[in-house]
Amino acid sequence: MCPPNSRTSHEGSSVCECRSGFYRAAGDANSSACTTPPSAPVSLSWEYESGDGGGVSLRWRPPVDMGGRSEVWYGVVCRICPSPSITNPASCSWCGEGVTFSPVQTNLKQTSVTLNNLLTRVTYLIQVQAMNEVSALSPFPARYTSINFTTSQSVPSTVPMMHQLSRAPDSITLSWPQPDRPNGDILEYQLRYFDKASDVDSAVSVYSETNTLTVGSLIAGSIYAFQIRARNERGFGPFSNTVYFTTLPLEEHSQQVQNQLPLLVGSVMGGAAFLLVVAAIVVVVVFRSKRRASPYSDRLQRYISNRGGVKYYVDPSTYEDPSEAVKEFAREIESTHLKIEEVIGSAQFGEVSRGRYRPPGRRELLVAVKTLRLGASDREKSMFLSEAGVLGQFDHPNVLKLEGVITRVPSARIITEFMENGPLDSFLRENEGQFSVLQLVGMLRGVGAGMRYLSERNFVHRDLAARNVLVNSNLVCKVSDFGLSRLMRGMDHNMPTYTASLGSKIPVRWTAPEAFQHRKFSSASDVWSFGILMWEVMSYGERPYWDMSNQEVMKAVAEQFRLPAPTGCPSALHSLMLQCWQAEREDRPSFESILSSMDRLIRHPVSLKTDIMRSCSQPLLTPTPTDFSSVSTVSDWLRALRMERYQDEFARAHLDTLDRVSRLTVEDIQNLGVNLLGHQRKIFNAAQQLKAHLTQGQVEV
Incomplete structure (x- = not known):
């Protein structure tokens, strides 16, 4: 007699074959019953895990039908879907290796698992499969049950660091950056502190809606421990690591007061004189305003008006006298505080030198000095100093910092921070193949952050290229060279633009088609240039479009041809370049969107895995991407x-x-x-x- 679910066509046969749909595992005896894969798990549910990290816990019950076997294990499949209403699971994509599973994703013996590192406000489709020893013998896929959910906003991640801005005998002023993953708007920060000799149980908490706070009522010369955390709509994130700062000792404070006493006396007397001058000016201004409005009133009103706390850039060319912009936005420094060491290059209006600048009361700085050549015309001097009028309005770690100007001598000078590694293009050519893809993406991320800052201020660079990005000794990239920059004016399809004059030069290889065809520039044309800069970085400073002439480049771009991926460039990065090179500027991503894409790539380095090597030494241009959204075969x-x-x-x-x-x-x-x-x-x-x-x-x- 044959075991259950088996049969034989020969009487007295020693082996009974399994019926269709039933199987024996490799370790099963010939006398054992034939079995089937299990049915799907049941009662699948999910809930949020407490704490930071965006974790979701999944639970289910074993299959109702075990297929006649005792063993069962589970596998979890994770997908990201484009919308909460999932009508077609085929539209969902794999979660990738960024999502982690605890304890494991496959060969899971228990009926629960936790998913970590999920993105916020994203719809996930989860399938839990049940398998046993004969599942691999079945031609059909493992049976599963599925569930979908949309993650809500998570608490912020940890605040990465804290800085001491200043200190006094009884207070310390601290500053800190926003968490790397704010997961929404930061509503407030909680700063707790305690004496180093005590413990956290004795901590005092203070709250701030900004990222700067002064903690008072402290003891002079004492060491205090500080921790901070951020809160969004979902709640507080975890506290940061403990950092220690010391209040100013009384004897050191007394010495500072003695040193500053003559300056304070002079300041008081000077302040009194200044108030008298201001009063006289107010009288004159009020009298004149009855006759005509100030020519600068609209411009200054635009500058001081805030939208979300952002100050908007003022174009120095809108001043009747552009030197007024330099006086308004750039600090005049004494030439005696500057020491020129050596000439390191040349610029449009003179030479560039390395020097040392010692501001009063501050440590000595290594600086770069642009010097206007002798005999320059008034127009050339105005153009030379206009860059300082631009740079002086910006303050961002990825935008070149202006230290000041010297204008009271025949050879005017612009003093900026010194960038040890020079222009990005030549730096990459000199170090070809020396960086990982992740390091290169980190450099690009810095440039993108600087450009996002500039675009938020209604500012267009117009000459964004690797040659105009400088690199310091820590590989931090900073946007520089604002000679072609302009304020964006007007509204065209909800995108601020400006039109360049016909006599102005255009860097064709880095320029969007609407810019070299119609001289229309916007933040979107800067995005196009950023795509070319990405190509430069990933090719270690190769010349875009190689030896093609400018006319050939313009013709190829107008005919929808695009640069191919550089050698070893991951597909995900080249895809981002192609998005920057969309023919219609409205279709290009914003710098905010570009940074989000780069952050996702950096968080999931597996997406930056280098593809099969491709050569970019021949001018094989890639057409504008075809829409593959509806392609399935x-x-x-x-x-x-x-x-x-x-x-x-x-x-x-x-x-x-x-x-x-x-x-x-x-x-x-x-x-x-x-x-x-x-x-x-x-x-x-x-x-x-x-x-x-x-x-x-x-x-x-």
């Missing part, structure tokens, strides 16, 4: 390219999945029998675009 892909006539060639080559198509090489295409060179290029470029889309999970394989 190879036939759809060929139809989107208007190349349905090659379906037979693809079928004969067994190119029947999008994944296989995305890995096509030039040699593979030549073997297809596609004889026209133009079609070979088009198919290869489209395959590269498809690969970038698949990498980002935009198309289901």
Whole structure:
């Protein structure tokens, strides 16, 4: 007699074969019953884990039908979906390796698992599969139950650091940056502090809505411990690591007061004289205002008006006398405080030197000094100093810092911070192959942060390129060279723009098509330039478009051709470049969006895994990306390219999945029998675009 779910056609047979749909595992005896894979788990539910990290706990019950076996284990599949209303699971993409599973994702013996590092306000589709020893023998996929949920806002991550701005015998003023993951608007910060000799149980808490706070009522010369955390709508994040600061000792404070006494007396007398002068000026201004308004009133009103605390850039060229902008925004420093060491280069209006600047009461700084050449005309001097009028309005760690100007001598000078590694393009060429992809993306992220800051101030750079980004000894990149920069004016499709004069020069290789065709510049044209800068960085300073002439570049760009990925450039980065090079400026991402994309790549380094090496030494340009959002088969892909006539060639080559198509090489295409060179290029470029889309999970394989 045969065991359950088995049969034989021969009487007295020693082995009974399993019926269709039933199986024996490799370790099962021939006399054992045949079994099936288990049914799906039941009662799948989810709930948020307490604490930071965006964790979600999943729980379920074992399958109702164990398939006649005692063992069972589980696997968890995670996908990200475009909207909370999931009508087509195929539109969801894999979560990637950023999401972690505790204890494990596969071969899970227990009926619960925790997902960590989930993104906020994102819809996830989770499938829990049940398997046993015979699941691998079945031609059907493991049975599963699914659930979807949308993550809510999480608490902020840890505040990364704290800085001491100043100290007194009874107080300390501290500052700190926003958390790396604020997960929404930061409502307030909680700062707690205690004497180093005590413990955290004795801590005193104070609260601040800004990232600067003065803690008072402290004891002179004492060491205090400080911790800080941020709160958003969901609650407080974790406290930061403990840092220690010391209040000013009384004897040191007394010495400072003695040293500053003559200055204080002079300041009081000078202040009295200043008030008299101001009073006289007010009288004159009131009298004159009855006759006419100040020519600067509108401009200054725009400057001092805030939207969300942001000061808007004032174009020095709008001043009747541009030197007034320099006086308003740049600090005049004494030439005796500056020491020139050596000439290190040349600029448009003179030479560039390295020097040392010792501000009163501060430590000596290493600086770069631009000097106006002798004999320069008044117009050249005005143009030379206008850059200081621009730089003096900005304060950001990724924008070159202006220390001051010297204008009371024949050879005017602009003094900025010194960037040890010089221009980004030459620095990369000198160090080709010396950095990881993650380091290169970190450099690009710095440039993007500086450009986001500038664009938020309604400012367009117009000459963004690797040559105009400087690198310091810590590999921090800073946007510089504002000679072509302008204030954006007007409204065109909700995008502020300005029109360049016909006589102005345009760096064609870095310039968006609407800019070199119609001289229309905006933050979107800076985004195009940033895409070219990304290409420069990933190719270690190679010249964009190689030896093509400017006319050839403009023609190629107008005909929708784009630069290919540099050698070793990850598809995800090249895809971001292609987004920056969209023909319609409204379709390009903002700098805010670009930074978000880069942050996701940095948080998930596996997405920056280098693809098969590709050469960018030949001028093979990639057309503007085709819309693959509705592509699900190879036939759809060929139809989107208007190349349905090659379906037979693809079928004969067994190119029947999008994944296989995305890995096509030039040699593979030549073997297809596609004889026209133009079609070979088009198919290869489209395959590269498809690969970038698949990498980002935009198309289901």
